[in-house]
Amino acid sequence: MPFERGGSFVRSGLWNVFGPFRLKSSLQKENEMLRRSLAAQSLELLSHRNTVRENDELKAMLGRSVGKQTVVAAVLAKPPVSPYDTLLIDAGEKQGVSLGNDVRVSTFRIGRVEAVFPHEAKVVLLSAPGETTTVFLGEARVQATAVGRGGGNFETEVPRDVALAVGDPVLLPGIEHAMLGAIDEIQVRPTDSLQKVLFRLPVNFFQLDLVEVVL
Amino acid sequence: MILRLFLSLLFFASILFFPWWLSVFLALVLSIPHDAYEVLLGGVLMDALYGAPVPALFDLPIIFTLLFAAFFFAGAYLRPRLRIRDKSV
Numbered sequence: 001m002p003f004e005r006g007g008s009f010v011r012s013g014l015w016n017v018f019g020p021f022r023l024k025s026s027l028q029k030e031n032e033m034l035r036r037s038l039a040a041q042s043l044e045l046l047s048h049r050n051t052v053r054e055n056d057e058l059k060a061m062l063g064r065s066v067g068k069q070t071v072v073a074a075v076l077a078k079p080p081v082s083p084y085d086t087l088l089i090d091a092g093e094k095q096g097v098s099l100g101n102d103v104r105v106s107t108f109r110i111g112r113v114e115a116v117f118p119h120e121a122k123v124v125l126l127s128a129p130g131e132t133t134t135v136f137l138g139e140a141r142v143q144a145t146a147v148g149r150g151g152g153n154f155e156t157e158v159p160r161d162v163a164l165a166v167g168d169p170v171l172l173p174g175i176e177h178a179m180l181g182a183i184d185e186i187q188v189r190p191t192d193s194l195q196k197v198l199f200r201l202p203v204n205f206f207q208l209d210l211v212e213v214v215l
Numbered sequence: 216m217i218l219r220l221f222l223s224l225l226f227f228a229s230i231l232f233f234p235w236w237l238s239v240f241l242a243l244v245l246s247i248p249h250d251a252y253e254v255l256l257g258g259v260l261m262d263a264l265y266g267a268p269v270p271a272l273f274d275l276p277i278i279f280t281l282l283f284a285a286f287f288f289a290g291a292y293l294r295p296r297l298r299i300r301d302k303s304v
Contacts, residue, residue, distance in 0.1 A: 082265040083235035084276065114267060122265070130270040 052107075064175055070104075070212040071095050076120065079205050085128035085150050087111065087205075091213055092119045102214040105203045109178050113213065123211070126180070127152045127201060135180055137197060138168035144197070146170070146180070152201040154181070157194040170199050219245070223253045230261055242283050246290035247297075258283030 073091035131148035188195035266276025
């Protein structure tokens with residue numbers, strides 16, 4: 001079949017000639033779609049910020065102001081230099097940091113101060129191996145104890161009858177309802193009475209430069 | 216001797232600036248041919264700098280002290296059996 005071969009040759013030739021243009025048009029479409037998605041997300045974020053502000057104002061009106069004093073600290077050492085899921089930060093006793101202070105990035109609580117030195121402090125991340133944190137899972141706010149698995153990962157177990165889904169929020173107890181993350185994976189076997197819920201902090205520790213210490 | 220000095224300096228620099236697994240690797244490299252006391256010191260330093268309570272070790276942050284001590288004693292045990300001569304002595 002010389003004709004078939006010829007046809008194939010012509011098709012591949014045309015593909016080589018017009019391929020880049022086709023690719024360019026699909027890239028343009030994808031770019032356009034991403035722009036629209038980004039615009040929608042920006043609007044949603046704006047709406048979320050308004051809701052948060054309104055929430056804070058309402059709490060303040062009811063006498064429960066959640067505005068807390070914080071101090072910004074630079075991260076001196078972080079994983080993987082630090083092997084224990086700990087951070088060394090450049091704020092210590094002289095800057096008002098004390099033992100047990102919460103440490104956060106944006107609105108996410110990521111750890112607590114474990115040791116304080118005059119100008120530095122050691123922070124244990126909530127995800128440090130064996131570290132336990134009380135959390136509320138999903139819209140139903142099911143209480144559970146999350147155990148740190150290192151590298152920003154957590155694991156917890158709840159009865160299998162509890163309705164949870166991937167993407168459900170994981171919240172910390174308290175009036176702020178601070179978010180710890182979102183459910184990444186649910187593992188359940190037919191023979192188990194419990195379901196294992198896996199989630200991770202939405203903060204990349206490997207790129208962390210600044211944190212806030214809540215005084 | 217110069218190689219040991221270089222590796223020891225690199226070992227201490229790795230504790231402060233490089234990923235922890237590099238420190239572990241260098242501790243192992245230093246422990247096999249020498250009685251590398253600096254490795255023990257490095258373990259204590261790592262635990263003091265970065266340590267957090269470890270539930271499995273009664274909340275003591277001593278993983279690297281124990282690990283590097285194990286390297287040290289394993290080196291001392293294996294050296295005569297592997298016919299490695301400590302050139303630094």
